[in-house]
Amino acid sequence: xxxxPMEQFTVEPLVSAPLFHIAGHPIYFxxxxxxxxxxxxxxxxxxxxxxKPGRLVPTRGQSMAEISYEFVADMxxxxxxxxxxxxxxxxxxxxxxxLFSNYLGMVPWSFTVxxxxxxxxxxxxxxxxxxxxTGFMRHGVGFLKLFVPDxxxxxxxxxxPIEIISFFTRPVSLxxxxxxxxxxxxxxxxxxxxxxxxxxxxxxxxxxLAIAPMLLIFAVMLLELLIAFLQAYVFAIxxxxxxxxxxxxxxxx
Amino acid sequence: xxxxxxKRREGRIVGFFGPRxxxxxxxxxxxxxxxxxxxxxxxTRRAAGQKPASPGQLGIAFRFATEMVAALIVGGxxxxxxxxxxxxxxxxxxxxxxxxxxVLGAAAGIRNVVRAAAELNARMAQAQSQGRSNEEK
Numbered sequence: 001x002x003x004x005p006m007e008q009f010t011v012e013p014l015v016s017a018p019l020f021h022i023a024g025h026p027i028y029f030x031x032x033x034x035x036x037x038x039x040x041x042x043x044x045x046x047x048x049x050x051x052k053p054g055r056l057v058p059t060r061g062q063s064m065a066e067i068s069y070e071f072v073a074d075m076x077x078x079x080x081x082x083x084x085x086x087x088x089x090x091x092x093x094x095x096x097x098x099l100f101s102n103y104l105g106m107v108p109w110s111f112t113v114x115x116x117x118x119x120x121x122x123x124x125x126x127x128x129x130x131x132x133x134t135g136f137m138r139h140g141v142g143f144l145k146l147f148v149p150d151x152x153x154x155x156x157x158x159x160x161p162i163e164i165i166s167f168f169t170r171p172v173s174l175x176x177x178x179x180x181x182x183x184x185x186x187x188x189x190x191x192x193x194x195x196x197x198x199x200x201x202x203x204x205x206x207x208x209l210a211i212a213p214m215l216l217i218f219a220v221m222l223l224e225l226l227i228a229f230l231q232a233y234v235f236a237i238x239x240x241x242x243x244x245x246x247x248x249x250x251x252x253x
Numbered sequence: 254x255x256x257x258x259x260k261r262r263e264g265r266i267v268g269f270f271g272p273r274x275x276x277x278x279x280x281x282x283x284x285x286x287x288x289x290x291x292x293x294x295x296x297t298r299r300a301a302g303q304k305p306a307s308p309g310q311l312g313i314a315f316r317f318a319t320e321m322v323a324a325l326i327v328g329g330x331x332x333x334x335x336x337x338x339x340x341x342x343x344x345x346x347x348x349x350x351x352x353x354x355x356v357l358g359a360a361a362g363i364r365n366v367v368r369a370a371a372e373l374n375a376r377m378a379q380a381q382s383q384g385r386s387n388e389e390k
Contacts, residue, residue, distance in 0.1 A: 158360075165328050165354070165361040173323035173365070177316065230312070 003198070005190035009115055009183070032119070035111045039100045047096075068096070075237055080244035087243050090130070094123060095236040098178065102228035105182065106221075114231075115182035117175060124171035127239050135246035146249055174238055181231050185224045192217045313373065320365040328358015 018026030050061035076084045105112030135143035147163040192213045199210035332354025339346045
């Protein structure tokens with residue numbers, strides 16, 4: 001049997017006819033699009049149904065929704081202060097979307113949306129564009145002070161380009177971190193899964209040894225469950241920190 | 254989070270999103286104050302045990318690595334783009350800006366890593382001082 005650990009990340013059209021064309025490029029309805037729709041539908045459904053009763057003493061579902069609300073609100077408050085709460089809807093949506101995609105990606109035969117750099121980079125690029133727009137709206141040209149550190153002017157010739165590159169590094173590192181974590185974890189699971197199959201088919205004593213990679217899969221699976229949450233948290237809190245830069249400029253240093 | 258114990262005794266099935274209709278009864282003041290006391294106690298205990306979420310060693314290493322690599326990619330990409338733009342207008346600067354911006358990218362990467370490390374230091378110092386003040390109590 002040939003082992004294809006990367007096969008799980010192939011994006012393929014589910015309907016052979018393209019949905020529509022953009023500038024001559026056919027746009028298909030892919031497995032990725034389907035999973036994104038499921039993520040959005042599930043998360044909206046969960047929050048709507050859970051909050052529907054609107055009780056003073058919350059039910060289990062309602063308190064789950066409330067806890068996630070308070071968790072994100074606290075996160076924004078601590079990272080970006082009072083003014084950051086204006087961006088609550090965005091940060092909450094990003095957090096819930098990444099969290100649900102990460103966890104749905106753990107379901108066998110499903111597809112990890114956040115394991116695609118196109119998806120994570122689109123989100124990160126949106127965040128950084130929002131930071132730029134917010135910065136210019138709040139501070140005008142003064143926002144450019146973000147790129148000018150405290151230093152004698154001859155050094156600024158060198159430091160300003162470095163600061164600019166450092167700023168544009170943010171969306172790249174933000175998206176690469178999420179994408180690489182998901183990609184690495186799921187590839188690892190698939191590779192160990194391949195070991196189990198190969199050892200199981202080997203016969204004799206080797207068949208018994210197949211239990212070893214099986215246990216390893218179990219451990220990695222637990223780790224992945226943790227990472228799925230941690231990465232959603234990291235993505236959301238870095239969004240807050242970058243927004244805080246746009247709101248307060250150099251205040252926090 | 255607080256489930257009325259009477260519901261259990263009546264043998265009603267409490268679904269995931271709770272029963273459809275709510276039975277409202279007059280609150281018993283004694284039980285309410287007791288509940289308040291228990292909640293306060295829980296809250297102080299939780300606040301004491303709470304630490305800011307910290308990524309593991311692997312997470313920290315991964316963060317620094319991505320910061321560095323991303324800066325190199327962005328720096329090199331910018332240089333390449335500027336070279337391409339100049340080439341478009343007939344100036345042959347081809348490797349010059351690529352090299353310059355790659356080096357600047359490396360500098361930016363180190364700057365990012367230092368910044369991330371400083372952030373981490375501050376957070377750990379904060380966590381430590383918090384732990385100490387908790388012990389003093």
